[in-house]
Amino acid sequence: MAGPLRATRERCSKPWRTRSSSGYPQCLPWIAERAYGEEMARMDPRTDIREFLSSRRARIAPEQAGLPAYGGNRRVKGLRREEVALLAGVSVDYYVRMERGSLAGVSDGVLDALASALQLDEAERDHLFHLARRAPGGPRRRHSPAVTVRxxxxxxxxxxxxxxxxxxxxxxxxxxxxxxxxxxxxxxxxxxxxxxxxxxxxxxxxxxxxxxxxxxxxxxxxxxxxxxxxxxxxxxxxxxxxxxxxxxxxxxxxxxxxxxxxxxxxxxxxxxxxxxxxxxxxxxxxxxxxxxxxxxxxxxxxxxxxxxxxxxxxxxxxxxxxxxxxxxx
Structure with missing residues (x-):
């Protein structure tokens, strides 16, 4: 086993990086690692809104929201979009647009209703409002936390x-x-x-x-x-x-x-x-x-x-x- 492991390490030399998991080295090119990290870190407003809303919707079963679960073979995990729209008091088309990333111009009242429908906690509610404020077409705010203290x-x-x-x-x-x-x-x-x-x-x-x-x-x-x-x-x-x-x-x-x-x-x-x-x-x-x-x-x-x-x-x-x-x- 020592021979193959040694050979693997040699193949992982620059420009490759060695990964160690459970004792087995793994390789990933430096350029691929950098590209992967940049992709993971990319903060696209529409993507963030879509993934956040869909993930919160998926965790709520109909019975948790007080809705009847019609049919025994639901194709989606959690609530359907039309069920969220019903709970939030908006049209299905309007909710679909919101979940696709269009939160610019959405009123605080609608956001509050959406947060209640999705049973968001305080942190999640705040996050939803932050996402809405930076949605495409919304106001832009550039601010970087301080790196020194007085x-x-x-x-x-x-x-x-x-x-x-x-x-x-x-x-x-x-x-x-x-x-x-x-x-x-x-x-x-x-x-x-x-x-x-x-x-x-x-x-x-x-x-x-x-x-x-x-x-x-x-x-x-x-x-x-x-x-x-x-x-x-x-x-x-x-x-x-x-x-x-x-x-x-x-x-x-x-x-x-x-x-x-x-x-x-x-x-x-x-x-x-x-x-x-x-x-x-x-x-x-x-x-x-x-x-x-x-x-x-x-x-x-x-x-x-x-x-x-x-x-x-x-x-x-x-x-x-x-x-x-x-x-x-």
Whole structure:
């Protein structure tokens, strides 16, 4: 077996890239990888609208929508277009035009009715409105999230001495951290590119990330869904397009998550990690958008006093004070 594997690796030398899955090398020409990543990252408004609406329609059975399921052999998964039109109170032709990508000029009332018919959650409803605002013929807004933070924000981070805290944007760029956050994310591999990016860590360094995050699958799904949400807000962000292309090229899991059309808001929650220095940390996470810096988020990790995680955070702070971790700087 060694001979064929060696030969395969030799055939995968430049301009080919080696992929390793379950121990077997795989090859894809560099130019093909780049083209594939660009194709995955392309954010065409009509395509995004069509795929989002059809994917939300497909997940709802007629009985979930309070409709009779006539016939035992339905040719479509979920609701038919005419059933969505009925639930939304619009004509079938009008809904078909919307699902084909024509949302320009659609009123907020119709969008609300469509969101209710498709049983969209808050994040999905917001995403639908973002798609409508950038539909062909609609207004264009070019905005790129910041890649630097004001010095006073770094002072705020440094003043938070007993909790990991960092500032990032919707692309998951890590723009500023306090000392305890650098210690928390010290397992993140060094990447010469700056700013560091946690989405790259999760998807392109998956073995290390799986060791670090207890709930890796949930974390990975949330990251892809939030990137999809960000793409809906700002499809002209060239750095986001490049990031999605890079992740699509390098990770089959990301390609699957991205294709699901799922979206999520940046919200509070819980994150469980295995830290190599202090062990298990079950952290409460608060993520707050900064009104004075649109597109930036302040994320703070805490734990209730007297819990093992609070004790381990104190140990991590002591370790950070002596070792001065530089990860993600």
């Amino acid at each position: 010095s006073t924000l770094q002072q705020v981070l440094d003043a938070i001495s007993d909790a990991p805290a960092w500032i990032g944007n919707g692309r998951y760029d890590v723009l500023a951290m306090n000392q305890l956050a650098r210690a928390l994310y010290s397992p993140m591999p060094a990447d010469p590119r700056r700013p560091a990016n946690t989405a790259r860590f999760i998807y392109l360094n998956s073995e290390t990330a799986k060791d670090f995050f207890v709930d890796y699958d949930q974390i990975a799904a949330a990251v892809a869904a939030k990137l999809r949400m960000e793409a809906g807000r700002d499809p002209h962000d060239e750095k986001l397009i490049a990031l999605v292309g890079e992740l699509s090229t390098g990770s089959e899991l990301f390609r699957q998550r991205w294709a699901s059309q799922d979206v999520r808001l940046h919200r509070s929650g819980r994150k469980r990690v295995h830290h190599p220095i202090v062990g298990r940390l079950d952290l409460d996470v608060e993520s707050l958008e900064l009104p004075a810096d649109p597109g930036l988020y302040l994320t703070v990790y805490t734990a209730p006093a007297g819990t093992p995680t609070a004790d381990n955070l104190a140990l991590l702070a002591s370790w950070a004070a002596t070792h001065h971790p530089t990860s993600c700087r």
